[in-house]
Amino acid sequence: MSKERINTLDGLKATFIQDLCDYYNVSNEDAIKLGTRDKGRKPSLPGSKTCASVSNMTYEDIWDLKSRDTIDGIFEFYKDQGSWSAFRQVVRHLDLIPYHIDIFSKFQLHEGMHICEYGCGVAPFCRTLLEMLPDDPSLNISISDVEECEHFAFADWRLRKTIKDKSRNNIDLRSVPVKVDQLPVYHQKLDLVLVFEVLEHVPSPIACIKNIHEQMNVGGHLVENFINHEDLEDDGPDLMSAKLERQQYYDFLKQNFTLLGGGSPEQYPNATRIWRIR
Numbered sequence: 001m002s003k004e005r006i007n008t009l010d011g012l013k014a015t016f017i018q019d020l021c022d023y024y025n026v027s028n029e030d031a032i033k034l035g036t037r038d039k040g041r042k043p044s045l046p047g048s049k050t051c052a053s054v055s056n057m058t059y060e061d062i063w064d065l066k067s068r069d070t071i072d073g074i075f076e077f078y079k080d081q082g083s084w085s086a087f088r089q090v091v092r093h094l095d096l097i098p099y100h101i102d103i104f105s106k107f108q109l110h111e112g113m114h115i116c117e118y119g120c121g122v123a124p125f126c127r128t129l130l131e132m133l134p135d136d137p138s139l140n141i142s143i144s145d146v147e148e149c150e151h152f153a154f155a156d157w158r159l160r161k162t163i164k165d166k167s168r169n170n171i172d173l174r175s176v177p178v179k180v181d182q183l184p185v186y187h188q189k190l191d192l193v194l195v196f197e198v199l200e201h202v203p204s205p206i207a208c209i210k211n212i213h214e215q216m217n218v219g220g221h222l223v224e225n226f227i228n229h230e231d232l233e234d235d236g237p238d239l240m241s242a243k244l245e246r247q248q249y250y251d252f253l254k255q256n257f258t259l260l261g262g263g264s265p266e267q268y269p270n271a272t273r274i275w276r277i278r
Helices: 003-024 028-035 059-063 071-080 084-094 097-105 124-132 150-165 205-213 240-244 246-256
Strands: 113-118 139-144 171-175 190-195 216-224 257-261 273-277
Touching (some): 003 028, 003 084, 003 150, 071 150, 084 097, 084 150, 113 124, 113 205, 124 139, 124 150, 139 150, 150 171, 190 205, 205 216, 240 246, 246 257
Parallel strands (some): 113 139, 139 171, 190 216
Antiparallel strands (some): 257 273
């Protein structure tokens, strides 16, 4: 790896962490510590203008606060956790930035293209894209996640801040929430959709992919993965209902998309795949 590329990656990592520092008023060291995975950890997560602080609970403790056997209960989990996923996902994606870059390098960006990060979390892919664009193309970017959850609010803030700081004046950014009773409806057809480490957490993956499919342009591309938890026996953040729809989900993809890369779901269950809609 060239020194220039290393410097670029180090700079991108620094901007990711700085987002947390600015939004949550924490130090660089605390941002990394709060987002670093550790079994049984109970971090003292700061609040923000969009959420309350959360302390002395594991991720599983937060899940167990309420009944999660309805869609309403599942959606409330992502609100109850406060800034947990904001910190965790930023730190998780620090080492994935080269992967973000490589994914976007596979597609020709064009004027007016509509890119969607679906189940975006902190929108790490779009955050990297906004930093790496060589000029100021006219692009439409949509991000979607659970309505009113903290990591979605943080994602919207960090992308809008980057657009302003980088003078990306031709970027049309829209945050389109997933609601309890309504999946996202976009303002125009989608050309590139990224669904990364999402589907195992949604109540109905087949409903999600049908929602995406009906809003994509013919010839558009889907980048997705669906982590296969074979040993899953009870609901937690990884949902049994999602696991039960896995085969139906991939049957739908095979019927409506052409697999371009990543291998078959049967042979490589946890791979990230690239599909083109037919």
